[in-house]
Amino acid sequence: MNTATPDLRQNYFELFELPVSSAVDKKALRTRYMALQREFHPDKYAAADDQHRRMAVQIAAMVNEAHDTLADPLKCAEYCLRLQGVEIDAETDSSMDTAFLMEQMEWREKLEDITDAGSEARAQLSDLRAQIANSVESIGGETAGKLEQKDTAGARELIRKWQFLVKIDREAQAVGSQLDD
């Protein structure tokens, strides 16, 4: 029934009028996101008829989805790779270089120790998270380079590592939540 859905441009970068790159200009993204929200947020149509309200919800949802993707560096890199025709999840290959895996195991052990470490736990946790953040930053830079060179295989390998890092950081954050309980 809903045939007339606003199409909102070809891709997320076009929507925000930003160059296609995993190194997003965060400030420009934010400003344009706000401008679109100010125009299409359903609150701007609170007193409007059903048709407009429905469309505003659709547009605002699309704008949010686009923003969430570009604002999150990992999601953005995955999205860039997809625009180059490679789906990260479609591949089943699970090999990963040994040095990286060793580092992951080391961090995971550290994280387990923190859970039982008592009063110094918080300091240790922020140390670990700083290390992870460092790795994320360098991997993010490398990925942007590979994507720019259209080296999809290289970018894909880096993004898979990046996913591991984000996962362990999320676990570290969850450990932080429990420390306060």
Next chain:
Amino acid sequence: MALLQISEPGQSTAPHQHRLAAGIDLGTTNSLVATLRSGLPTVLNDEQGRAILPSVVRYDQSGVSIVGVEARDTAFEDPHNTISSVKRLIGLSAEDIAASHPLLKIEATDDTVPRLATAAGGKTAIEVSAEILSSLKTRAEKSLGGELTGVVITVPAYFDDTQRQATKDAAQLAGLKILRLINEPTAAAIAYGIDQKDSDTTIAVYDLGGGTFDISILRLERGVFEVLATAGNTALGGDDIDSAIVQWITGQGTISVGEDAGLQRKLLDVAKKAKHALSEADTTTIELRYQDIEWVGELARDQFEALIGSLIEKSIASCKRALNDADLEPSAIDEVVMVGGSTRVPAVRQTVSDFFAQDVLTSINPDEVVALGAAIQADILAGNKPDSDLLLLDVVPLSLGIETMGGLTEHIISRNTTIPVARAQEFTTYKDGQSAMALHIVQGERDLVQDCRSLGRFELRGIPAMVAGQARIQVIFQVDADGLLTVSALEKTSGVAAEVHIKPSYGLSDTEIESMILDSMKHAKQDVQSRMLHEQRVEVDRTIEALDAAMQKDGDKFLDAQEQAAIGEAKAKVLLAREGDDSEAIKKSLRALEATSEQYVARRMNASVGEVMRGKSINNYDEQETTS
């Protein structure tokens, strides 16, 4: 309002009409209604000059209900027909209520929504809430001298889909048009005018009420609020402070309470009095006289503070958790807003102030601050403040997911995602010729379905017959700006839309709501037919007026001659139907007009995306609001 109306600056087509709007704080213990008067948010009092309406409803045999102070003060006469703290019951199943509120009597029915047994028959939590809202509506309309255009109702930030939907249903039942549900902490921040700040601000809203504690971390950037994280404790509040004092009194060794409910009541009364006194004085005398018991004691503020220290520390633990979730240090917080009567306790203020290392905001009455903020937002949404930059970007409070094999939850929309949001998920059939499939929607963070909250079961029917695994069924989960979920489905290879049948787990279906409204109207002896006819005619006038204005502006730009003719034809049919007195016929013709003009609206909105990027707006909805 229908199509966007645009007028040239300074050429308003009609004088600005102020619309009556109100903000409602539908609280667990107390409720309030507020509105904007001469630009200032003001709480509306009842005829006796009281602002606070106790959230207590008492039913009698004749079906009449009493709401507020009278119901609360006479509760002891008729405890079984007096319902208080109904907010704690909203969205709960019969089993939930039986477990958490063993004293309440639940009627045995087949309904999904439990009914509380009262002298006036079984009442759902939605109906009880509607009584409170109705009472506030009457108060507001009497006080403002006209019908309310719409209201903003506040809900706790952590309210799940069922609880939000139930709140909305209650408003509908009370005959209120909801402009938006907003989160209580956001409303409080708006009341303090924090949205007027030029620079980016991070705000903590510390809400210590009668029975619950909530902490929310918000970020405000040029008029746009975002909820970053929320945490809380549903069993921490002013009541616990009172209990701590009671324990101190009985701990002195001379009074033994036992099972004496009257004495317990009396003890709580004197404890509450002492608590209030200690907000001002350094020491207070507690006098207890009950039957043959006579006890007098002195409680100093520092003793009192020692008693409640661990309670306050519990709230600080929640603050730490919320900060951790938002990935922030306490020093990152720019403003701390205090909400709830219990924040009057000096030790609470001091501890919170120490934790965040800054002075906390306490200048607005902590009981009223949420309703006042809601009133400001209601005024904007009703269209009375076209120049306002205020925009609330809220988030999904709890992750939404579906049940997969083995009773596991798969998250489709994760917690703290900005709303509105739409996510698509693809499913396939596992049998040849399968024409239906069932989905179980849950909300919560846990991995096991049984640990999450069941929102409802969706059955997709009408899937075209195909070989197993070939169908590609796209299910779209959409959460709107009120935080409410809708689900739609499409089989992609054939383009066939699957029908979605929803069976809410603990909510009411649309038909149930409808019949409740009809019942309540019969009760009020209102003429349903004439009311519906009137509403439809108003809707026609709005739609046509807006459509004409839009077509005049850019009809030629977006529509060819044939399309314009089609819209003209549909419009003529609407005007013809309007002359008659069949409200269904009017409604149908209006839907047809909407369908015909849908492409036009979409094109205009598409065009405006580009305009926004260039820093201007053709569809300035705010602007046209002043002209309607």
